[in-house]
Amino acid sequence: MGSLAPLLPGTVALVGGGPGDAGLMTVAGRAAVEQADVLLVDHLAPKEALAWARPDALVVDVAKLPRGAFTPQERINDLLVEHARSGRRVVRLKGGDGFVFGRGMEEFLACTEAAVPVRVIPGVTSSVAVPALGGIPVTHRGVVQGFSVISGHVPPGHPASTLDYGALARSGTTLIVLMGVATLPEITEALLRNGLDPATPAAVIARGGHPDQQVVSGSVADIAVRAAQVGPPAITVIGEVASFAAAADANVTEEVI
Known part of the structure; x- marks a missing residue:
């Protein structure tokens, strides 16, 4: 089924909301929001997009805040299935793309295992778009030929971490860290310990x-x-x-605005 086909009753659409501004959502994503009977909305989903929803649509906040409010993923999966089985058109709205550290496949599998029709409407992933919005290309001819996207939600050395920081330090690719605000000191220390040049630019x-x-x-x-x-x-x-951040437009500075 095409991404712009009508969203049928009893169907779930997993919609990526893009990297912040609602204007960066896809046309298909907007169409799904406009048709939804129920919207399950993440903390990072573009809230301005909710203005496109029908006045009678039910909006459910299922945020997962860092070290704050938390809706268990299992409960979100149950809500998707319950509302769809009630004959509603259900939209799961997230920021970025739900299949990049967004548990999109968990939700897809929950629907398919419950025999609920599910459609994926990809979003513009923040891992590439946000650097671009800051004036930074993740690749550049003559400079770098690839990029690696990692999750920083657990620090190096944590039992839950599966990342090889030695390989990352030697990869010669741009390293993009999502969910790494709290663990950035440990991440950079691990990269330096594994041989990354301390003068390597970062933003x-x-x-x-x-x-x-x-x-x-x-x-x-x-x-x-x-x-x-x-x-x-x-x-x-x-x-x-x-x-390149230093050469970008007025939104890019060397200090926090």
Whole structure:
């Protein structure tokens, strides 16, 4: 079924909301929001997009705040299935793309296992878009030929971490860290310990795609200190391309705005 086909009763649409501003959502994503009977909305979903919803649509906040309010994923899965089985058109609205550290596949499987029709409407992933909004390309001809996107929600050495920081330090790719505000000191220390040049450029982009977007630039050796006052959501870029932050437009500064 095409992404712009009508959303049928009893169907779930998993919609990626893009990197902040509702104007960066896809046409298909907006169409799904406009048709929804029920919207299950994440903390990072573009709230302005809710203005497109029908006045009688039920909006359910299922936020997962860092070290704050938390809706268990199992409960979200149950709500998707329950509302769809009641014959409602259900939209699961998230920020970025729900299949990049967004548990989108967990929700997809919950629907398919319950025999609930489910449609995926991808969003623009913040891992690429937010650096671009901060004036940083994740690749650049003659500079770098690839990028690696990692989750920083647990620090290096944590039992739940599966990342090889030695391999990342040697990869020669741009390193993009999502969900790594609190663990940035440990992440940068692990990269330095594994041989990454301390002078490697780095930048943190906070609230990318919003009017109060902030960019802090420095090197991998000092970016954790420079960005100490930045709160989530924020994305860290480590690699030669991060030096482009200094040449970007007025939204990009070397200190927190």
